[in-house]
Amino acid sequence: MNNKGSTDQMNVEPEQESQGTASVEGQRRLFLINRVLIVLAVAAILAGLFFDQWHIVLRNAILL
Amino acid sequence: MNKPPNNNELSESWRFWLGLAQKRGFVQIMSALTLNSYFTQRFTKGLPCPALNCYACPAAAFACPIGSIQHFVGRRKVPLYVLGVVGLVGALIGRASCGWFCPFGWFQELVYKLPTPKLRLPNRFNWTRYVVLAVLVGVVPTITREPWFCKLCPAGMLEAGIPVVLIEPGVRHLIGTLYWVKIGILGVFLAWMSATRRPFCRWACPLGALWSPLNPISSFRLQVDQDICIRCDRCQAVCPVDIRVYEDPTSGACIRCLQCVPECPVSCISVTSPGWSVEADRTGLPGAA
Numbered sequence: 001m002n003n004k005g006s007t008d009q010m011n012v013e014p015e016q017e018s019q020g021t022a023s024v025e026g027q028r029r030l031f032l033i034n035r036v037l038i039v040l041a042v043a044a045i046l047a048g049l050f051f052d053q054w055h056i057v058l059r060n061a062i063l064l
Numbered sequence: 065m066n067k068p069p070n071n072n073e074l075s076e077s078w079r080f081w082l083g084l085a086q087k088r089g090f091v092q093i094m095s096a097l098t099l100n101s102y103f104t105q106r107f108t109k110g111l112p113c114p115a116l117n118c119y120a121c122p123a124a125a126f127a128c129p130i131g132s133i134q135h136f137v138g139r140r141k142v143p144l145y146v147l148g149v150v151g152l153v154g155a156l157i158g159r160a161s162c163g164w165f166c167p168f169g170w171f172q173e174l175v176y177k178l179p180t181p182k183l184r185l186p187n188r189f190n191w192t193r194y195v196v197l198a199v200l201v202g203v204v205p206t207i208t209r210e211p212w213f214c215k216l217c218p219a220g221m222l223e224a225g226i227p228v229v230l231i232e233p234g235v236r237h238l239i240g241t242l243y244w245v246k247i248g249i250l251g252v253f254l255a256w257m258s259a260t261r262r263p264f265c266r267w268a269c270p271l272g273a274l275w276s277p278l279n280p281i282s283s284f285r286l287q288v289d290q291d292i293c294i295r296c297d298r299c300q301a302v303c304p305v306d307i308r309v310y311e312d313p314t315s316g317a318c319i320r321c322l323q324c325v326p327e328c329p330v331s332c333i334s335v336t337s338p339g340w341s342v343e344a345d346r347t348g349l350p351g352a353a
Contacts, residue, residue, distance in 0.1 A: 037151065037281065041149075042148065042152060044148030045149060047145075048146070051144065051145075055110065056136070057110050057127045057132045060132060060135045061119040
């Protein structure tokens, strides 16, 4: 019985370990995507401000 | 199977989110007042607000992002500034704005509290909000150069169409067929929101449609410890958008209201963020996230 138990444990542990690694990798990928998106959003805001879109939004909102 | 933590084992960060979840009503009231604070509009109306709040409302202090996007689209310009603001909010907090800051979302929750017969509808067809976004905010304004979503928006009717007509008698002669169509749309949604939770957010909101794909990658996310979860569906019972949080904690439908967090009987739902998930987990124990 003990032998069977330890065999099961040996089969399960590498699988759990690989799942854990995949989860950490997934978290890291999400973190990177999130930060890239934040940078892109800030870049879009700055580009919009450069083209004076703030005034276009303001004028449109005030004219209503 | 992990053991559910008792109250003494809960981390300070988890207690913080729990306390915040209980203050959501107050935040919603303050947000509705801030977005419609009137006196600041000279300085702030060039800023797109993180919610669907009509800028034609006499008290509106910020610009509606959806109205602004249509304006740019109608002028054949890329709305970089507005999309940047919307994208930044989405990247940071996902659809949490819908759950915490949107006055129309709050209004729907209030109407749902009316003692009327309730109708639970599955979220199967909630892709319709993407159709609204593509057709009424994208394609039609590009062709007609008119903001067609605004012309039909029930939030606009409630916050601007009706108040403006009541306040300014001089505009009453402008009321035409479209006004009554818009009243009809608002009436349909009012009846629907008294029976079903947040129908506009779930099936029609184009701003929610912009934020939904950002939910899984936003900095502010939910996570469920599947080993502890007992699938009791208490999370769904309190969820304003009627979702089972354990099925997909990063679902695009989730509005991050956190109502499920204190409700969970085994405390398996926690707030997390890419990069600092360990600090924000339920027990605060290293490696427990």
